[in-house]
Amino acid sequence: MQAGQTLAEYLQSQRHVMPEQDAKALEALLLKVAHACIRLTWLVRRGELAGVLGAAGQENVQGEEQKKLDIIANEVFIGSIETSGLLAGFASEEMDNHYPIREDLTRGQYLLTFDPLDGSSNIDVNGSTGTIFSITRHGGSDAPVDADFLQAGTEQVCAGYCLYSSASMLVLTLGDGVVGFTLDDERNGFVLTHPNMKVPAQTSEFAINAAYSGYWQPPVKRYISECVAGSDGPLGKSYNMRWAGSMVGDIHRILCRGGVFLYPLDERMIKAGKDGKLRLLYEANPMGMLIEQAGGKAHTGLVPIMDIAPDSLHQRVPVIMGSAEEVDLIVSYHLN
Numbered sequence: 119m120q121a122g123q124t125l126a127e128y129l130q131s132q133r134h135v136m137p138e139q140d141a142k143a144l145e146a147l148l149l150k151v152a153h154a155c156i157r158l159t160w161l162v163r164r165g166e167l168a169g170v171l172g173a174a175g176q177e178n179v180q181g182e183e184q185k186k187l188d189i190i191a192n193e194v195f196i197g198s199i200e201t202s203g204l205l206a207g208f209a210s211e212e213m214d215n216h217y218p219i220r221e222d223l224t225r226g227q228y229l230l231t232f233d234p235l236d237g238s239s240n241i242d243v244n245g246s247t248g249t250i251f252s253i254t255r256h257g258g259s260d261a262p263v264d265a266d267f268l269q270a271g272t273e274q275v276c277a278g279y280c281l282y283s284s285a286s287m288l289v290l291t292l293g294d295g296v297v298g299f300t301l302d303d304e305r306n307g308f309v310l311t312h313p314n315m316k317v318p319a320q321t322s323e324f325a326i327n328a329a330y331s332g333y334w335q336p337p338v339k340r341y342i343s344e345c346v347a348g349s350d351g352p353l354g355k356s357y358n359m360r361w362a363g364s365m366v367g368d369i370h371r372i373l374c375r376g377g378v379f380l381y382p383l384d385e386r387m388i389k390a391g392k393d394g395k396l397r398l399l400y401e402a403n404p405m406g407m408l409i410e411q412a413g414g415k416a417h418t419g420l421v422p423i424m425d426i427a428p429d430s431l432h433q434r435v436p437v438i439m440g441s442a443e444e445v446d447l448i449v450s451y452h453l454n
């Protein structure tokens with residue numbers, strides 16, 4: 119692996135880390151994913167000029183207002199990959215049910231779960247957004263059913279995201295570390311620029327939506343109040359806070375310079391019968407795999423995220439992930 123490689127060159131150089139039966143198909147699949155991310159980059163960049171801003175006027179299965187770009191991104195992803203012969207089916211944050219590959223098309227051995235446009239509230243204000251994806255295996259040649267998608271995070275073959283920001287970056291793991299590629303407009307492709315992304319074990323930067331502090335549970339209240347107390351407080355150091363409003367933006371920053379990201383369970387959610395805000399299959403698992411492959415940790419406060427056996431496609435979980443020692447500290451507050 120070396121900086122300057124194209125995505126295709128990098129994937130070829132990584133055949134040894136993929137099981138032999140996977141190597142060529144996974145390479146082809148990831149190139150299709152990258153192609154979809156490039157198409158989305160152009161749409162996100164053109165914004166209002168492409169007519170993609172604003173609300174779609176409908177809600178997704180989770181009762182959240184969909185933006186035009188949520189729906190367009192979902193269509194771009196499916197349209198770019200469904201005829202590839204590499205997938206058995208998709209499941210997406212923006213679709214009520216999974217989407218099996220049509221009978222008349224060749225069915226492949228993988229399942230793709232994805233959040234087409236994460237950070238939807240940033241779309242109309244030209245803030246950072248992203249696409250998050252996770253690839254698992256599909257045993258057999260039958261059309262997949264919901265249960266086939268309900269695999270623990272530890273079963274992921276590959277996970278990644280594309281960040282649409284001042285540059286577009288594709289960040290991925292094949293289970294052997296984390297690498298980042300930057301979209302080179304001149305070559306119309308992704309070029310390896312971040313060959314070994316690592317999350318430092320310690321940090322003094324946290325990311326949480328503080329508007330909900332009145333609803334936080336005691337362990338999170340305790341941790342954030344100790345951060346805010348700074349060098350005179352029990353943690354003995356000054357903290358900085360960042361909140362991108364897009365998990366992709368926040369996790370990308372943590373992969374670049376460390377930090378901890380929290381979207382915890384709070385009293386509002388409990389009242390509404392929800393187990394968290396972020397979705398296990400489309401957000402928490404793929405981001406958890408990336409963070410752990412970069413040396414960090416991903417936890418709910420009670421269990422490691424990737425150990426959870428999913429029980430439904432749109433399951434939500436509390437999320438605490440980032441620098442290992444900081445996550446350990448927050449988890450210790452949950453357990454005591």
Ligand code: AHM
Nearest residue numbers: 235236237238239327363364365366
């Ligand atoms: P989305 O997938 O509908 O965009 O929702 C997920 C996003 C995350 O990217 C981000 O961390 C979080 O929701 C922001 O939530 P809030 O608006 O409560 O700050």
Ligand code: MG
Nearest residue numbers: 233236237401
């Ligand atoms: Mg999302």
